[in-house]
Structures are given as structure tokens and as C-alpha cells.
Amino acid sequence: MIEEKFDAIVVGAGPSGNAAAYTMAREGLNVLQIERGEYSGSKNVQGAILYADALEKIIPDFREDAPLERHVIEQRMWMMDDKSHTGAHYRSEDFNEEKPNRYTILRAQFDKWFSSKVREAGALVLFETTVTELVKDLSGQVIGVRTDRQGSPIMANVVILAEGVNGLVGQRSGLRDEVSPDSVALAVKEMHFLPRETIEARFNLTGNEGVVIEAMGTITRGMTGTGFLYTNEESISVGIGCIVSDFAESDVTPNELLEAFKNHPSIKPLLAGSECKEYAAHLIPEGGYRAIPRLTGPGWIVVGDAGQFVNAVHREGSNLAMTTGRVAAETVVALTRKREPMTAAALKDYEKRLEQTFVMKDLKKYQGIPALLHARKGAFFGAYPRLVSQAMQTWFRVDGTDKKSKEQAIYRNFRETRTLWGMLGDAFNLVRAWR
């Protein structure tokens, strides 16, 4: 059994935990990381777009050996109704740069790679071990963890909780409340394999160039949610997710929603002939800034999804996870060097440091959006996408109607569906929440 006392224990080996463990181990701290899966990544699901910047700040030369699929040169944003999509596409040769900004990855493989770096940096990593509870002393200071392996608790000066969205350890230790069904989305995802030449021809790509599509509209049947389709080297990731409380009120199953999305006339030809090799499901924290729980206390720090660090508007999560993991680790390194005890007051420094990063700035900026989209979901995920599609169709179909009459028809259609005030109100609220 492990007798020694560690400088830090990290619970979980996703991007937040790996970033934290790597940063501390590289600085010479004595680090133990505990992961319940057989390997880092075996329990983890993502779209997945990797944002290079956050990783570069931790492992500057990651491009040399990280398992990257394609670098993203084209972003498509689609507003979909049942038979159509209206799209904004942005493709630029600038994205074919020496150090690309965004990549598609497969999390099970990426996490495994990140974990190998953690071990190279000198951390001890225990797999196939689930942390069951935090151990506290009489004063309430967290001094270690218990696991589902037999034996006495393992001790450390500080515990970094990088346990992901479900966050059982923190919840069961009373550090934060249960996640609420209206602040998490349930996403289902499939991996579809195709020869790389087929993917390149279908998406107009050469070499390792990649395309990502984000979609919203009637595909989520009035529920707050989005769909996505990303190109990997020899596969396509396709998935859809909605807020859990919306799903709970609807009678469509997640699998049916994904099947309908895959069979949408705009998506189906992109997947034609592919072979599905995996079906996955995972929660995404989407409550934003207002859902962030308490982040520090005596002997403990929360990072990544466990702290609800996801920017749902921009589909960013793993970069917030890595950044919060790194910043927590830097806080612990600084305190360890000064031989300061890991009191609640001392660890508050993590929150101060986070305020200076894009993580808190972005989450604050968008704090009103999750509630607004949710409150007006019928309009944003039903009426508006339909109206846009009908307007496009009226406009592009050449049928002998004059353009003035077409404009009037489009206007009338909007007015009949939503009052002008209702629409202006939504637009106003959206702009205000965005700023």
C-alpha cells in the first residue's frame, strides 16, 4: 500500500487532470494521479476539437508526437429545418499555417498520449482505481482520499478534483450541490469510418486539412441543443446533444434524435457508405458562469468540467479544462515552494489567477446566454430556423413572382409566426446577452 504523503493528489485523468498533474510533476512536485478507467481516455468523450493554444501553454511542442487527426481549415455553421440548411461557411488558407490553431482529435487516443507525458514528467499514475471519498482532519482540512482498492487512505497536502461533470467525489463530500438537469446537456455521438480519400473528396480537402460543422435548428425538436459533424483522418464524428431537462420532457430518445440527424438530407450524403464503430454518450456542463460551484476550500481545488468550465456558446470545454488544470497546478506549485499550508485562504489565489484568464472573462461575458436560449427554446430551435428556411426558399425559387411580392411574403410569414415585438425582444435579449 502507498505509505508516502504526496505534495498533491489529482482525481481524474481527463484534460484538466492531466494538465494539472503534468504541470506539477514537471516542477518537481511529488504527484499522485488516480483514474478509474483502464487508461486515460477510456471513459472520456468529446466532439472533438482541440484548441492548440491551451495545450501549447503546457506542452509547447505537442505537435511533434500528439495524435492529431486533421487541422481545421473550414468551419460551417448550419441553421437547419427538416429538409434544408442555411449555412455560413468560413474557409481560409490562413488556417494552413505552420502551427495550426484547431485540430480534430479522438479523445481516447489523445488522453492516452497526454497521460504518457504526465508519467514522463514524473507523476505516479494509478489506473483502474476509483476515488470514493475525501479524507478530512478534525478541522475539516482535506488531507487525502480513499479509493475502491483495499487499504488505508492515501495522504497529500492538497487534492485537485479533476473528476469531470458528474463530480461524485466533490458532491458526496459536500463541497458542492448536485448538478441540476437544466444546466447539463446529454450528448450522443458515433464514430463513422471511411477511407481518407473519400473524406477528402467529399469535403474538398487535401492532406490533413479538416472541416467541422456545427448545426442547430429543428434537428433538436424545440429542445435547447446542437448537432455536430467533424472530419477526422479516416473517420467522421457525428453527434447531437440537448439539455437534460428538455430531453426528460420529450418522448424522443437520444438515439432516435441522432438517427434523425444522421438521416437529414444535408447530413446523410456526408456519411454514406461509412461503418459505425462506436456509440458514446456523455454529459456537458452548460450552465455557464452562473452554475460555477465553489472552487476552493481547505486542501482542495476544483478544475475542468467538475467546476462547470464550459463555454457552450463557442463549444469550448477541453481548453478551459486544461487552462484551469494548469492554473490550479501553478497555484499549488507556488504555495509548495513557499512551504505555505494549503488553507482555504491560500488556495483562493487560484480563483484570483483564473479571473485574469480567458476562462472567467468569457464565461462572464456569456453568463446570460444559457438561460435565454433555454427560456426561448421554442423560437430559437424551432420557429426561427423554419422561418429562415422558408425565406431562403421563397427568395431563391424563380417562379414568376416578382421580387417585391416575395419580400412581402417573407415579411408576412415572419409576422404571422412571431409578433414583431416578440422577435425584436429576442434579438435585443440575444445581443444584450452576447455583449
Added chain:
Amino acid sequence: MSNAVTAPRAKVEEKLFQNRYLVDAGRPHIKVRPHDVPSASLLAMITLCPAGCYTTTESGQVEVAADGCLECGTCRIVTRKTGEIEWNYPRGGFGVLYKFG
């Protein structure tokens, strides 16, 4: 509504066959507590569970068979107030094993 499911339904059970699992035989990590009448939240899990783990018995109770569980945690969150489900992670190393994620 015009957006009824017209797609051919690929059964979720068939999809789960693609996945890799290490089942902890005889030690299910999710249990439904004995009940007479399930709450609306528990009943919702029959359609909501992405792996189709929840079913009803002939006498109207809800059952779970967690072998195909994807460990998303949705059932735990949805029934958090009713306390009808006892939910834990599988023992370390057991459960779903994503190859791609």
C-alpha cells in the same frame, strides 16, 4: 408535427454491440430501489437513457439492466431528488471502454 422520426431506426442494442465493455458480473453499479409506483423522473429514464438500460415490468415498476451503460450519469441527475436510483461508478477498470471517445 412535420418533424416526426422518418428515419429507419437503428436499434440502440445493436449499436452497443460495437462498444467494448468489461462487465463486473454480479456487481451492477446502478440499482433501482424497490418501489410500488415510479416517479415521473424515473419513468422518463425509459426514453432518456441513451443506452436503453431502463424498462418497465408488467406490474408497472421500473427496472435497470446496466451492462450496456455508457456511464453518462443522466439517470443519476434526473432522479437526484427522488432518490430512487443508487448510482456508483463501476469498480475501477470495469464498465465501458471507449476506443475513440
